[in-house]
Amino acid sequence: MLLRLFLHVARFSILVLLLAHSANAQSDTTGFTPNRTAVVDVPVTAHEIQIDGELDERAWRQAARLTGFTEIQPGNEIEPPVRTEALVTYDEDRLYVAFLAYDDASTVRATFRNRDEIFQDDWVGVVLDTYGDAAQAYEIFVNPLGIQGDLFMAAGGNEDEGFDLIYYSAGRITDYGYQVEMAIPFSSLRFPNTPQQNWRITFIRNHPRDARRLYSWASVSMNDPCILCQLGSLRGIEGIKPGTRLSLIPALVGYHSGALANTDDPDAGLDNERFRPEIALNVRYDFTPSLAAEASLNPDFSQVESDAAQIDVNTTLALFFPERRPFFQEGSDLFNTWLDVVYTRSINNPIGAAKLTGRAGRTSLAYLSAIDEDTPILLPFEERSGLVTAGRSVSNILRVRRTFGANSFIGGIVTDRRLFDGGGGTTATTDLRIQFLENYRLEAQVALSRTEEPDSPVLSEQVDVETFDRGRHTAAFDGENFLGHGVFLSVDRSSRLWNFDLAYIAQSPTFRTANGFVRQNDYHAFSMFQGLNFYPENSFFVTVSPGFFVRRQINFDGVFKDGVVQPMLNLQLWGQTNVHLNYRFNRERFQGQLFEGLRSWTISVNSQFSDPLGGGFYLGGGRSIARFQSPPEIGRGLNAGGHLTIKPVQRLVIRPSIDYASLHDLETDEEFFSGYILRASANVQFTRALSIRLITQYDEFNERLDVEPLVSFQLNPFSVFYLGSTHDFGHFDASGFRPVERQIFFKFQYLIRR
Numbered sequence: 143m144l145l146r147l148f149l150h151v152a153r154f155s156i157l158v159l160l161l162a163h164s165a166n167a168q169s170d171t172t173g174f175t176p177n178r179t180a181v182v183d184v185p186v187t188a189h190e191i192q193i194d195g196e197l198d199e200r201a202w203r204q205a206a207r208l209t210g211f212t213e214i215q216p217g218n219e220i221e222p223p224v225r226t227e228a229l230v231t232y233d234e235d236r237l238y239v240a241f242l243a244y245d246d247a248s249t250v251r252a253t254f255r256n257r258d259e260i261f262q263d264d265w266v267g268v269v270l271d272t273y274g275d276a277a278q279a280y281e282i283f284v285n286p287l288g289i290q291g292d293l294f295m296a297a298g299g300n301e302d303e304g305f306d307l308i309y310y311s312a313g314r315i316t317d318y319g320y321q322v323e324m325a326i327p328f329s330s331l332r333f334p335n336t337p338q339q340n341w342r343i344t345f346i347r348n349h350p351r352d353a354r355r356l357y358s359w360a361s362v363s364m365n366d367p368c369i370l371c372q373l374g375s376l377r378g379i380e381g382i383k384p385g386t387r388l389s390l391i392p393a394l395v396g397y398h399s400g401a402l403a404n405t406d407d408p409d410a411g412l413d414n415e416r417f418r419p420e421i422a423l424n425v426r427y428d429f430t431p432s433l434a435a436e437a438s439l440n441p442d443f444s445q446v447e448s449d450a451a452q453i454d455v456n457t458t459l460a461l462f463f464p465e466r467r468p469f470f471q472e473g474s475d476l477f478n479t480w481l482d483v484v485y486t487r488s489i490n491n492p493i494g495a496a497k498l499t500g501r502a503g504r505t506s507l508a509y510l511s512a513i514d515e516d517t518p519i520l521l522p523f524e525e526r527s528g529l530v531t532a533g534r535s536v537s538n539i540l541r542v543r544r545t546f547g548a549n550s551f552i553g554g555i556v557t558d559r560r561l562f563d564g565g566g567g568t569t570a571t572t573d574l575r576i577q578f579l580e581n582y583r584l585e586a587q588v589a590l591s592r593t594e595e596p597d598s599p600v601l602s603e604q605v606d607v608e609t610f611d612r613g614r615h616t617a618a619f620d621g622e623n624f625l626g627h628g629v630f631l632s633v634d635r636s637s638r639l640w641n642f643d644l645a646y647i648a649q650s651p652t653f654r655t656a657n658g659f660v661r662q663n664d665y666h667a668f669s670m671f672q673g674l675n676f677y678p679e680n681s682f683f684v685t686v687s688p689g690f691f692v693r694r695q696i697n698f699d700g701v702f703k704d705g706v707v708q709p710m711l712n713l714q715l716w717g718q719t720n721v722h723l724n725y726r727f728n729r730e731r732f733q734g735q736l737f738e739g740l741r742s743w744t745i746s747v748n749s750q751f752s753d754p755l756g757g758g759f760y761l762g763g764g765r766s767i768a769r770f771q772s773p774p775e776i777g778r779g780l781n782a783g784g785h786l787t788i789k790p791v792q793r794l795v796i797r798p799s800i801d802y803a804s805l806h807d808l809e810t811d812e813e814f815f816s817g818y819i820l821r822a823s824a825n826v827q828f829t830r831a832l833s834i835r836l837i838t839q840y841d842e843f844n845e846r847l848d849v850e851p852l853v854s855f856q857l858n859p860f861s862v863f864y865l866g867s868t869h870d871f872g873h874f875d876a877s878g879f880r881p882v883e884r885q886i887f888f889k890f891q892y893l894i895r896r
Contacts, residue, residue, distance in 0.1 A: 304471020
């Protein structure tokens with residue numbers, strides 16, 4: 143049945159594709175020619191450049207001047223509505239880039255923010271591949287006020303948002319639009335130690351007005367999924383040396399915490415611990431331009447970044463929270479695989495950590511090791527997750543990946559975690575991606591795991607599942623050893639017009655990843671997605687994208703578990719407004735009972751139609767399983783939420799949001815649950831370095847109120863001062879809100895380079 147459905151949808155998609163091809167063919171009748179063979183010869187300068195947002199130095203008059211930018215999104219290699227010029231030169235220490243962005247100055251979007259918070263603004267910058275092999279690239283951007291934003295792109299377009307680079311920038315809004323200048327130290331980059339460099343580059347401008355328009359100096363076709371293969375050539379840089387460099391980041395941190403002295407008496411006050419100052423040190427050494435080691439002793443990973451609460455009242459599976467700690471964020475793209483065998487938040491409270499990153503030719507290497515004080519153990523089962531906390535452990539993770547061809551690679555990962563009190567787990571995996579026929583990809587991964595349970599009655603008390611794998615194994619920690627496996631296989635097509643994905647994923651009942659995030663196992667899942675993108679030439683829609691998703695899931699005994707049929711529609715409207723609609727037909731077997739007729743719908747809208755105000759909302763409802771009822775039954779649910787981004791002035795951003803969920807009995811309308819999470823953040827940026835942030839969050843499900851103020855002073859990504867606190871209040875029927883936890887913390891760290 144599933145195969146017949148696949149074939150019907152495939153035939154329908156091909157028919158629509160043929161009809162759409164002629165309807166969506168874009169032609170530029172203005173005589174504009176995209177710059178598909180972009181080459182720039184960079185002149186060296188002997189004149190000083192002051193990075194102040196002015197372009198009056200002699201060096202800029204002698205720099206290479208680049209024009210002929212192409213709109214690559216949403217337009218398909220067409221002439222942009224505004225003009226952009228880029229200037230580029232270099233000396234023995236730095237690469238210098240400047241932009242002149244022509245526009246109506248009153249429409250320029252620019253916010254005075256912390257770095258890496260510029261991507262809703264106008265911005266310009268470079269995508270720079272210093273090895274010239276389309277395997278990775280630096281993304282270095284600046285908004286019109288000189289605020290920085292940087293990323294690191296790997297083959298396939300995956301971006302490392304935690305990457306930070308030291309560079310210098312300034313910008314200003316002018317009568318004709320805006321202009322910026324940048325100085326990128328060669329000491330911040332990795333590149334071959336050769337007499338002459340052959341780099342790949344493009345210069346980029348983001349122009350958010352009626353749509354998020356993107357302009358590139360080297361024309362890039364969005365019909366080709368290998369973006370890095372289409373960069374232009376940067377020639378003429380010679381005689382520069384990357385150099386070996388030692389970086390030290392000493393840090394002084396301090397904590398003062400307290401918790402409710404008597405949980406039965408909310409008026410008893412907090413039992414405060416003594417103030418605890420600590421010394422931490424981060425050391426980085428670049429052995430070669432392509433090999434670096436980094437170690438962090440007594441690292442501080444305090445509450446500088448706050449996790450937004452998630453509604454989990456009706457889910458039996460563990461929640462995923464993104465990594466926010468800079469030490470683990472940088473280079474994390476290399477560990478991303480389709481089966482989540484590496485989840486660095488499994489290293490919860492490290493005493494010390496070290497990593498080694500490098501590349502030789504097209505081969506990349508990453509090694510991570512850490513000793514954890516409080517080790518979380520995620521237990522995946524067929525229909526639920528378990529989570530227990532053990533003692534100390536040591537984790538070791540090794541990743542090797544080699545790119546080849548265009549947008550293709552083969553690699554492997556080995557992870558191992560050993561608990562100090564006995565037990566642990568090892569995972570070995572290999573993954574592969576092959577790009578073929580330009581738009582098609584074959585992706586595959588096979589993983590093997592070995593779990594060695596500790597023998598611990600204390601840990602067993604935290605587990606509420608008795609057995610798994612049809613009773614072959616106990617869920618308790620009683621010293622069992624077992625093997626498991628996971629498989630992922632996918633064939634997909636990615637293009638401007640027609641996209642599809644056929645995928646198979648299997649995780650055996652004994653598959654666990656000690657350093658990964660596998661929250662459910664014992665299943666085979668077959669899925670297919672088909673999607674089309676239409677580009678109507680009218681004043682309302684930018685793109686119209688219908689899609690169709692189907693999935694069938696069975697367990698390792700061949701018993702049906704889940705089936706989904708989901709048509710969907712994505713609409714991109716002018717005014718930077720996106721609308722998503724879907725309707726979901728679902729049947730599911732849960733706790734031995736087959737639930738038929740599950741139906742649900744969702745509509746979501748997000749818009750950045752103006753600079754000072756943006757936001758969105760979602761609304762969904764339908765029939766779903768009340769999983770914590772005994773026995774489970776079908777209920778009628780409602781999910782809703784919304785968020786706003788309010789910028790009354792350039793230096794102030796306010797972001798309120800709300801999420802609501804409820805579920806009622808289908809027949810009696812009895813309430814199973816209802817509640818909301820309300821969250822708001824406000825950020826005031828006084829200077830490029832100094833800011834104040836306040837986050838408040840109320841979770842009605844837990845009746846808990848959190849207040850988190852923070853003062854930040856950031857000279858660069860690595861020299862920072864934080865002073866903040868967290869205040870948690872619980873709601874007690876007789877006493878109202880009372881403090882239950884509090885922590886005051888500070889952190890001062892400073893980058894020293896030799």
